[in-house]
Amino acid sequence: MNSVSIALSVLIGGMALDARETVDLTGKWTFSFGNEAPRQVDVPHTWNAEDGVDGPKTGRHPGFSVGSSSYRRGVGTYERELPVKPGKDKRYFVRFDGASIVTDVAVNGKPVGRHEGAFGAFCFEITDALKDSGNTITVKTDNTFNKNILPLAGDFTMFGGLYRPVTLIETEQACIVPDFYASPGVLVSQDKVTPQSASVTVTTLVGFRKDGMVDVSTTGYDSSGEPVTKLCMGRTGSLVKVEIRDARGKVVASGEARPLHQPDAAFAAAAGKLPDMAAVTLNVPEPVLWQGRQNPYLYTVTARMFVDGKETDRVEQPLGLRTIGIDPEKGFLLNGKPMQIKGVCRHQDMEGKGWALSKADEEKDMKMILDMGADGLRTAHYPQSGHIYDICDKSGMIVWSEVPAVQMVSDSPEFVKNMKQQAAEMLLQHGNHPSICMWGIFNEIGHLNTAEDRQVDMEAVLKGLKGHVKSLDASRPVVAATNQPGRRSLNEIPDYLAINTYPGWYGGGPDGMRGSIDGYLRGRETLAISEYGHGADVAVHEVPVRQPRPVSSHHPEEWQAYGHERNYNAIRQRPEVWGSFVWNMFDFASSERREGAKHGINDKGLVTYDRQTPKDAYFFYKANWNPEPMAYITSRRFTERKAAETEVKVYTNCDSVTLYVNGRQVGQPVKPDDLCVARWDKVSLDAGENTVKVVARTRGVVVADSCVWRLSR
Template sequence: MNDDWRFRFSHQVNRGDVRRVDLPHTWNAQDALAGRPDYKRGIGNYTKRLYVRPEWAGKRLFLRFEGANSIADLFVDGRHVGEHRGGYGAFVFEITDRVQCGREHTIEVRVNNGEQLDVMPLVGDFNFYGGIYRDVHLLVTDSLCISPLDCASPGLFLVQQAVGECRAEVSARIELSNAAERPQPAVVRLRIADGERTVYEAEKEIVVAPHATAQQERIDFALEHPRLWNGTADPFLYRAEATLWRDGAEVDRVEQPLGLRYFTVDPERGFLLNGKHLPLHGVCRHQERAEAGNALRAEHHEEDVRLMLEMGANAVRLAHYPQSEYIYDLMDRCGMIVWAEIPFVGPGGYADKGFVDLQSFRDNGRQQLRELIRQHYNHPSICFWGLFNELKEAGDNPVEYVGELNALAHEEDPTRPTAAASNQGGALNFITDLIAWNRYDGWYGATPATLAEWLDATHREHPDLRIGISEYGAGASVLHQQDSLVQPVPNSWWHPENWQTEYHIRSWEIISERSYVWGSFVWNMFDFGAAHRTEGDRPGINDKGLVTHDRRVCKDAFYFYKANWNAEPMVRIAGRREVRRVRPTTTVRVFSNCHEVTLRVNGRTVGVAKPDRVCVCTFADVALRRGENIVEAEARDGRTRLTDRCSWVLE
């Protein structure tokens, strides 16, 4: 139901104020991304005409919203149906009793992205875009159906009880809903498929109670010698099909991915997938981009994933909130390890707090955690449930509440560990199963070398703590180039790209040699909007991305990680955008994962070098002539010859 909605703000009450929009839609794509910290935070009204077909007589109708930020109230023909509080989870309302077959009805959704002290998140170093910014679906079912009413979950949960190389034991929980006044006999069938081949099939006769919303039925099964979901090496998925039958006819069907895997996190050896150590080469990702804000379409998600895979990332922290269902599907298919989290976000270096000790705030956090887990439970890519980011213990102290959330996460899902992202010491660091820190050594003060000192000291003092790096990064504008290496002032208008490159080289040297770091996640894969920021090459942008906000330019640091993380042979000259030079000699860096690199300037060979441990070839004291200089790097991988070239001008 994405097409042809009518939109107006709540303060626009004249007939001519209404305009057509198609979903996904946000009203902040222009003002927030223009760097206006007072971008519109208020109520937007969406209306649409819905014709209820005569053939739907006796059916049930549900409206499913994948996301509306952040409070949404649904009306049918002006009558209030329900409210959902939280901008990043899906929600479902049944409208069966509010509509009539053969008639047209008015659907109205009032969405509010204004500040609210009892809805997560309260603060954040990102934009709170308003609108119905994800897909809306009309679900039409029989009176007896697989329930969509349990926190907008699929109604089918695949619980991996025990998984190994020889055998996988799974419990399938199917939730059923019956709108009838009397019990209804039915049959539930479960099929597990490998492509078109059935590897398991079973059925169960049941009776669904009257007015049941989520009656649970269970079918346990085992697969011998299963093919495991093995990350990017082999992201194999079975398909689970749950069907509901009555009087010999199929009345409902739900399909979900089944990726069988087992994993652990060890304080010394880090992350192990299916019994083997897997270094997590991770990035963080916000669900937004230039011009569109957070109203992303399928092709936007696909482009983001292609860039992650090209760089060689095998893990992603989807920060700081549940993201589109489609992105989790893509993660399953490509084998990325996912850290999924609720929007329990602290202020970072800014004002206000991320926790207010209100009962309604606590209830909202529990609701959003349940929604995250139940809606995305079956995704094998998700390995960690994130509970908070950069909270502070001063004032209203969230320690007790985080403990409650931790217990709730384990109650909802005993199979996955909890995680959190911290930026300080204190009791908050010892609640979740895993802990990670947001570290910016060499950007917000200090130097990259202090990261090594801090990691080793923390591991030495807390040897049983499972330590990760949830964020690390430095800002960079591709418009800011310099031929000297100087650490910039973070909140200044000068963010040279070469310092970001240096920062990541030094940081990765430290992280990559410490196996006890269970995962590290670059902040950020892409530049993103933060209307309150005044730095870099323009206001309103956090430019710590490895790729620009519009996805058109991959920065030098992107290619540094590609050389280290992607096994495909490559060669790339760093500093290529520093076209105009003032120094007659320079140091040239080339990123390559090949055996040897030859550097030529103006056709003359100036050096041959082998990449170091982090795939960097350094050529010092390279002379440039006045005017244009053609710089070329050549690497060989077997019989394959790889080249990269650029042009620099010495003034």
């Protein structure tokens, strides 16, 4: 985002105070749904953890409306006592990391705020609603479908509840504001990054409970860099100091500025009314660049607020210095170095928990993604928790974060307002994360077959959304995922297009990926694959495997693996494809799906919904993406065999692999192909139990894997 650069020659020393206190409000709350009797629950919480994956109550299939009523949708009420005794000259805020879909908050019966949207954080000041003691907060969350709130449709369950953490924040009267779109209040932009230096602008948003506006003569700079004198409104005795520290804690740049009531015009127009701002532009000499998984180097930005020489607040934010670009011949560029992003998509739910995941759950998810060797993550189809982005910053993932504009949009004023609000929340809350390298603005937008829907100018709405995103952050490319090759005017809206395509699953054969890429590339220089994949049930097997019907209950694990082999083989050979994102990393809840072994589940994940079983296809990618030596026997769960001869297929990144059945070596060691696949045809099994083992060798390292198959005749 753009900022006004201001230089002030004001030197005020001060003593640091532990001025900001935060209290975790997760844990026990009293909860009731509708007219049900109240009970105790643990927040984060959802009331749809079970019925959100029950499947449709009718014979419809597939159903992709988030307006579904196949699970409980309505108002859930949460209540608890606030652990606070208000102090003199203190301010109090409550921050919600996420609640679904519409949330009304009251303290001691007094309304303090309303939020519309399921995926963004929100924060309300509650100072004026507090009593001396015995303070109670009441939160009503409503996951009823609302035609004025994104998303209007989608192939996923809209879990209701207070499903992310809640925090109570205490600050001084003068503070770095936590309630401006629930942003951190410290907005960091990288203006120019080279190996020699990096220019970083830090804009700190501050708020004052007491008046004290005064005229302040400041020195700023015009677009050509010439100094100009401006008369602005400021606060007497206030100052913001900013430091950038390297990974060892050494200060590498510092500066200061007086907060001014002089917001950047373009930013103010996009974000609405702004608090006072203190903008400091700093130079980091010879920066260590954030180079993805190769070297995810992080600096720390610290903004400290002073009033009359005393520190009243401080906020720290991550800083990863990098440049990003997309080149038709080289692909995605990180600091000028080309890479084809090897990514996955992720939904934020898990068996037995729905959306109400703990930090440990999220860390487990990311560990499985990182262990597989992926270097990219698409947080489909909505912004995910700040903790997920923190992990991506530290681990070096390239992230595509997107607005929840899924399948359809409306042009009503209420909808457009909410769409822009949710976009602003995503950008302002998460824009400091270096891992986020692109903003997504839509997924598979199309028209329904209704007269009312056909009147909506969806493309005009999405062009307006792109302009809104660009006005808040012009530093990142805008991308979008489409599944409509014929909608050229729609597909030209984003800076860079990506496609959702499923060769070998929804039509065509698994070798159709090349044709999909060619079809969308016509007249276009570059492309990404935002979704591709196949369903799989780890209890369903077939050798040799045939292409199944997606809407059937027969989703053999072997077909998913074979489909990914063929799809990825086509992707990796195309330099015009700057990245790909497997759909999906984990099985996820889709309440209206009626297919596979369990209805209500989209089983295209590389890992089961409970996270207990990585499927065969997971290890295909691990062999190709993670250089750590490994070997994995596929179809290992196909334990009961009836054919005396079978193929044995192994995923391995080693130089050679040897197969043994019941201790007998089968043939000669095999060299895997360039997709890390080793095969043996017509391997004979003994009647009864067969121990199948492989031993793989590479550069002096030996790894092994084994499983047991039983042959019954």
